[in-house]
Amino acid sequence: MVQQDAGRLNNILTHLIGDRNRETTALLAVLAELLDDEPAAQLRCREELAGRDEQVPQWIPALSQVDVYRAVRRSDVLGDADVIVLGARIDGEHELTVVVWIDHTTLSGIADAGVVPKPIDKFLARVTERSIDTDVVEMSLADARAWIENALTKPTFAPETERWPLYRALVQWLVRRLPEGGEHRWQAMDWPEVEELCDRFFATDSAAPFTDSGHRELLLELLDDVRDPLRWSAARVEHAIGSAHQYDWIPLEVALDAPDLLRAFIPFAHAQSGIRDELTLRVLAGVDALRSSYKREVLKEAEYWGYLDAG
Template sequence: MPDLFSTVRSALAGPGSLELLGLVSSLMAVCDQGDVHPLAAQDERPALEELAAMFMEVQAPETTAVLTVLAVLTGDEVLRARIGRELGARPAPPQDWLTRLPHRTVHRAVRMGHVLDDGDNIMLGVRLDGGDELTIVVYIDHNLGTLVKDAFVIPEPLTAVTDQQRKLADDPDVVWNDISLADARAWLEPAIELAAMTYPPFESESWPACKPVVQWIVRDLPDGGVGRARPQWDSQALAELQDRFFASRWGAAIDHADHRDLLDSLLWFATEYGPGDPLRWSVVRVEILFGDWLARKVLAPAEYLAAAPDLLRAFVRFAHSEAGLRESLTADTLAAIDDCAPYFLADIGADGAPHPVPGLIGSQDLADMLLDYFAGIVGGHQQLNDLDVQPLPDDRFDWAGIPEDIAGRVSEVLALSDRCCDQLLDTEYRTVARRLLARIATGNPAVFGGRGRVETAAAAIIWIAGKANDLFANGPGGSDLRITDIAEHFGIGKNSAYQRAKSLLRAGGFDDDTNAVQLGAPEFLVSGYRAAIVAERDRVLAGLDL
């Protein structure tokens, strides 16, 4: 602790509060148990309560200063009260700015975005009691799920920061606009929460070290704002977009069934992953598509997938023209396709060289991949072999094992999810939703013990049921129902169900990958989706001439 005391003394001797805020924030971030992912190696990081207790055991000006800042930054009211009692028995710190630290004002919020929508910087102007001003800058990445990828605190007024950024960017494609403080909170809170669920976590020199400071500022922003509005494309709008492309000068010459089918997959990626706009293609989106997504998510012959680079080149020219984007942006994206294409073709075995992944659907290796994929959906190869296509029964909700202290909230969620299935879906989906709710409530009752909205929990249950049955996609279980329809039914934000779904999946003992929800049991699959899986299973087996 002597080295820490020296660091604290140095921070206290500084001209303002930012250095000590940064130091305590870093200590708190190390102790953040909420950021420990189940897949991470177990470490021996202390809990925040243990850190506070350590400083409370030593009475010194340095520990008093740290405890004062810790009490300000923590969102734990019990811990804050405990520290407050300890500080009440100590002499007040001589630095008057320490005692004024709780009094801060957020006076302005600014969004700095880009027309390609890879991400946004949300900037908050903060005034501390005593005259100090600082700016919180949080970068939210949309390609990775609309989560916080970086953040930092600048000891300058917001106006100075924005003026400097405008000069440095000097880019006609950068978008600046003021947003309300409530909207800023609606942007930031879910992005911070999703970042905490991501493994491996994104880290920089300042993130998540400054996370407690960011949360301290965000906590007191007003509620009721509107966060990022993800672009919404229903099946009709996508069909019309596809028709416009193949009628255009870029697509008319390549209009045939395989290209239309492959474009469906590209539009699936463009609308369901990343920023969600099929008319805006950045370098990063191209790299994700060809570097990982397409070969992993679309199981098809290499000859079929090999057309993707040329098809995307044509579609990007059309899409960027329709969106009114500058030609230089299109040129950058086309150059990225040129760079990625050779590696993508090599990965799928379409470059003329021998590769372990064959290109024909009848090959043993690809057939095994397909069968493994279907087995993962239903819980194993034996379950895949035995899979039936009978409709799920109209189950009653199973209350066995659900603790009494959460029964009331579970009952509310049940009523809401039942009503949604009755109005938008059917009896089979109601059974799936009931089974999911029972599994989650018994698996980890604590997820229903907080103050979160029951509407969000019910929407997340329906979202999980739909994603697990390919309801919102263009695949065999797809329908005209969109995720936005679910959100509108429950009166919640467009991304709220998706964000809550991760914690519910973990509570039920499921994999929390929300990009590809697999519940691993036929009991959660409606008959239509099981029938589609059986048909694909039989097609693969027939191709092997077994």
């Protein structure tokens, strides 16, 4: 655990120890089971519990017998996030659904997590009713472990929720009880496939205005990302053209075409990935909103580096 998280955990424990009631006793008992990778914090919880003459619910000591029996990945169709959903059963009776949100808008770290005291099938049925723009895939438990462990190593710049520092211990504890040997293969296309995709795009009428050989190099730069090149969101557009990008090997007049090139490519890509037109139009509106500012910034950088003629 990083020092910042350890400090938060110590503050949480201090607060719980100073508040003596049945609820905090139960929570300390839960943490005493979960913090098996933090021996000092675990000992602190157990010493406090030993000094409290209170009963805790029977399911808490049974946490060590948790059975995680199902894993599902819910992916945003535009590629901004994956949500790993784990179905667990405690003491053969109490159902629990654990939800881990992986944010791909920056570095694919965990932005949030949550726990729902109901079976996973009921949870999934409820959220499916409210979201049509999501792909749902069954996962092996080993793959779920690989995905979550990979995300735990990544920083995230999304605003941290109040829940995540507390749920981190639960997620790490639960993941350690999943089988090892899974795979985390998130990159949708290998580089030769991306190059072939570019070739197909430039063979369409939509690419007719982009005749310079540098346009292909520019599109490849825009697609140089582990994310699926067939899925574009407003956040991904912002990352791609939200600021000026100077490519020394691409002519300035070609670099200025990046917004227009994306505006032509995104409908082509979304048509192949089955993304509905309404979502595509929203993303294109984001491209239009950034077009002028992007070109101003590119010209400003070009002037600064002396790429513009003195005249």
